[in-house]
Amino acid sequence: MFLCYYKHMKKYQVGELFAGIGGIGLGFQGAGFELAWANEIDEKACITYANNFSHLLINKDMTEVDPNELPKIDVLTGGFPCQAFSIAGYRKGFKDDRGNLFFDILRYIDILQPKVVFLENVKNLTAHDNGRTFNVIQKELTKAGYYIKSNVLNTAQYSDVPQNRERIYIVCFKSKEQADKFKFPQPVNKVRSIRSLLDTNVSNEYSYKNSKYYEQLKSEMTNPNTIYQWRRIYVRENKNNLCPTLTANMGTGGHNVPLVMDKDDIRKLTPRECARFQGFPDNYKLPDNLPKSALYKQIGNSVSVPVIKAIAKNIMQVLEECE
């Protein structure tokens, strides 16, 4: 009893910026952290978030929140909007308002002084503007008093989830000793099969039977064990038996949701299957009252939960060892 109480007291508190549907929070929770609060501007993402977590959720533009009014935390997380840095966002970087949100993260850090800052972004962040963008990020975090470790990890190598998703993870410690001790997780290199994540008896609403591309898809999609993508005029097979990187544009309609063969049909992945390809457990709720397009967007915007959990476990280990 005493031990449980002590253990509870030891939990480190996390604040989530750009929380989306809470993939980063879920990973930290799985590693033994306690979530104190989350901030997210998008109302629909907040609906999904609130269906799954009960701590304080502030549905507001983060630039309008006063961090002085937020509960104290040990870890600040932020998968800050990647559009400003990714190729898809036309490489505008800090010239794009969404890129400037990074400077607002610094405002939170300055006031909250967390022991750890955890940031996630697209792999291209390091190459953006010939490395200048990432240099600024590192310089600013160092100026704020943090020691930085960063690495690009692919979900398919660092978890058993078969998704090809390369993301940069930036882990910053206030203590040099902790930063020196922290190590990124080792590769797992043992992914589950794509089939094991797919449902049988999926509703007709996901079928491509009535699509004008059906005949072409039918003739080119021959492998039931992999995933395909419709690319304007051709069908792309993912030869490595991994799901391609799931992105927010799955929610914009068109043909952006990956395709699979299903018995005698061709269909797109369901939101639940996409959530599995991000490593969300099946008890994570996807609200029925949201349009499917919103769910696809939210899941594409999110993270691979088991990768976050593996990194968060190593952060927890360092925090416990050094305090």
Ligand SMILES: C[S@@+](CC[C@H](N)C(=O)[O-])C[C@H]1O[C@@H](n2cnc3c(N)ncnc32)[C@H](O)[C@@H]1O
């Ligand atoms: C890349 S997504 C992060 C998703 C999150 N890691 C998850 O697991 O779902 C970025 C999120 O930042 C949110 N966002 C963008 N600008 C914001 C702002 N000014 N204030 C608060 N949230 C913002 C977006 O709505 C989006 O959900």
